[in-house]
Amino acid sequence: MATIVKSYEPTFWDKLYLPALAKGLAVTLKHFFRKKVTIQYPDEKYVPPDGYRGLHRLNKYPDGKIRCVACEMCSAACPADCIHIIPGPTPWEDGKERYPVRFDIDLLRCIFCGFCEMACPEEAIELTEIYDFSNYTRDDLLIDKEGLLGVYELTKDTNYYSRPNAGQESEALTSDKF
């Protein structure tokens, strides 16, 4: 059944349009004094929330041993096929048998889906909040085990972008993060 929608009949006051114009001007003036949303990027940096999927890291135990056991679950789960692991026997006496001799991630192929950290049984691989790691060469975007452990050192305590002296050293860090 059709419903009859009665159209709004403008009153004389409405037809003057002046009150509506004043209302519109008031809205823009209110926005004029509002807080601005712009983040002036290289000077100020956006602090991503927890769970952001940025640059990878390899976690360590508190005693400094690598958590990774080179099970290659992550590289199997990876839809972009960007994780390359060469396993080997562990160099430490106690604990796990296997250990990654090489652990390379091709950041150019990575799609930052986070499947690797979901697949990892040891919670060894994790995505961090770091998002500005662009570089000048392709080679510099292949991250190896040392690089991944370095990212762990950078991000283990605090959010990378809210650390005390954020912004001052970030340029230097970008180039030798890996």
Add this chain to the structure above:
Amino acid sequence: MDFIGFLIICVKVLVVFTATMLTVLMMVYAERRVSAFMQGRLGPNRVGPQGLLQPIADGIKFLMKEDIIPEGVNKPIYLLAPAMLLIPALMTFAVIPFGTTITLLGREVPLQVADLNVGILYILALTSIGVYGLVLAGWASNSKYSLIGGLRSSAQLISYELAMGLSVVSVILLAGSLKLNVIVEDQQGYLLSWNVFKQPVAFLIFLVAVYAETNRLPFDLTEAEQELVGGYHTEYSSMKFAMFFTAEYANMVTAAALTVTLFFGGWDVPLLNETSMGALGAILSVLSFILKTAFFLFLFIWVRWTFPRFRYDQLMKLGWKVMLPLALINIFVTGGYLTLTSLR
């Protein structure tokens, strides 16, 4: 005219010209900054403190750009059009009084470049000439977008110039003179002596017409980016484009100053008698004029970022069916009132 008088005139011309051009520069900056603020952004803030030197950087960019003259343009007219727009825009400010009379080197110097007997007619005439620049630019560019832009501006001119002129007539009736100085002096005195309180309808009509006259939103049909690329200046580049730009902003400055002069008491400071206060009065009057003009310039930007563009037929309808009859009725009422009070 003696030599010192000539010198004083020269200085006044120079000061007014520089002030107008500086205001144009500031407006280019303010436009971007205010629009950004109203959209929650920051706008240009990198060149100089708070981005204040941005217009200079823009100017340098315009000068460095390649000056393209497209094939198929009517070259003489194409080259003439920007000047035809800019020169009247800069000339208009000459008759606007921006302060009281000061005494300099033992002679009375009115703070106005030229006190014409037909000041208002001069302004109306020059703003109409400016539209020739638009129309010619649109025609000479040999581009359909430019042509439509020029066409629209001529149609817009006809429908708004009338209402604008008629709204000014009621102000002239009150002052009894076409001299802008007399109109300002007429608005001196008590608190509500400004014409905006005496002639609110005329003020509204004038304000709307001024927005159409200066091709500003909500009446910027001549350059409607979404429909016409750039309108009449689509085919212009480099400094010639900058001239159109400057002319548009210079027109805005003049329009704001004219609104202040006709309806907001010009250089009048409410409740003060500036003419009897000497140098201090002159400074105060100039400051008050600048402040009022600045407000109307801000209003230009404010309105631009608030209201959407009128459709072509809506514009015509508003001009012919609303503003023109309203202006006529307003003249009739004003004239009737003046006749009745003079009969008494």
